[in-house]
Amino acid sequence: MKLLYFAWVRQRIGRSEEDLTVPASVSTVAALIEYLRGRGAGYEAAFRDAALLRCAVNQEHARFDAKIGPNDEIAFFPPVTGG
Amino acid sequence: MSEIRIQREDFDPGAEIAALQSAGAVGAIASFIGLVRSDGGMEAMTLDHYPGFAEREIGAHVQEARSRWPLLGVRVVHRVGRLTPGERIVFVGVSSSHRQAAFAAAEFLMDYLKTRAPFWKLEERETGATWVEARESDDESVKRWR
Numbered sequence: 327m328k329l330l331y332f333a334w335v336r337q338r339i340g341r342s343e344e345d346l347t348v349p350a351s352v353s354t355v356a357a358l359i360e361y362l363r364g365r366g367a368g369y370e371a372a373f374r375d376a377a378l379l380r381c382a383v384n385q386e387h388a389r390f391d392a393k394i395g396p397n398d399e400i401a402f403f404p405p406v407t408g409g
Numbered sequence: 410m411s412e413i414r415i416q417r418e419d420f421d422p423g424a425e426i427a428a429l430q431s432a433g434a435v436g437a438i439a440s441f442i443g444l445v446r447s448d449g450g451m452e453a454m455t456l457d458h459y460p461g462f463a464e465r466e467i468g469a470h471v472q473e474a475r476s477r478w479p480l481l482g483v484r485v486v487h488r489v490g491r492l493t494p495g496e497r498i499v500f501v502g503v504s505s506s507h508r509q510a511a512f513a514a515a516e517f518l519m520d521y522l523k524t525r526a527p528f529w530k531l532e533e534r535e536t537g538a539t540w541v542e543a544r545e546s547d548d549e550s551v552k553r554w555r
Contacts, residue, residue: 333457333529334540385462401459405543408524409443409456409487409499 327396329362331372332403335379338372347396355381356390358400372402380405411471411483413464417490420500429482429504439511440502441519447494450534456489456498457529463487470521474503477517478510485518487526520550 330343352361356376363373373379381388382401394400410432414420422442429438445454471483486500501518505511530541 330459332459333531336457382459382462385459385465401462403459404529404540406525406527407530407541407543409522409526409528 327394328399330399330401332401334404335372335402339368353393353395354390355383355388355392355394355400358394359390359402378404410481411468411475411485413467413471413485415458415460415463415467415487415489417488419488419497420486422497422500425484425486425500425502429484429502432481432504434506435481435504436506437508437511438502438504439508439515440500441515442497443499443519443523445492445494445496445498451494451532452535453491453493453533455491455531455533456487457531458489459527463527466527467522470518470525474514474517478505478514480505480510480514483514483518485522487522487528489528517554520554524551 327348328343328345331339331341336342348358348361352358359373359376362369376390379402381390383392383394384399422440426438426440429435467485471485474480474483480503482502482504484500484502488498492498499522501515501522503511503514503518505514524544531538532541
């Protein structure tokens, strides 16, 4: 799956996007967050407080219980602040 | 005709207004240009956005404006990247047959863009750079359109 990070999520992780193959058990956004937290200190810092995060699946706002698959584009970002 | 552009480079307000003029029955064009302010010693700000997603979100609100008012043309240009105080950051232009619809729709779109549009802002000050936090409560300027 393709992962995209914005604003301080990107800064903490240290990259703006990546292609990742995750175990089949990672089938929801919430499970993906837990999985990503285990990938290192930057990820842990970005995903520690999921209440601060918003997410989009295939460019549509999504809830953390949304189902995800290998061909999806999943983006994580803070709440938007307007222009 | 609607046009939504998110770009790093500056825009030409005159060219945007001229483009709104070209549709047939235009009797009124309302436009707004937003500039970066230097609030509290802010030296620069960098806008981050999600390409594709941002255009869709803004597009949905342009559609809502069209459903509320009889509009002819709508043009939204929003800049991203690093901007300094005094620089142009946003253009909203709306054309209609009559001024009331043009004024109202331009204000509706700006209220949305200022509070809800999918951007993230990093503000640079003497003390360092910080991400602007989203406001918890609904902004009054958006509430009045409900």
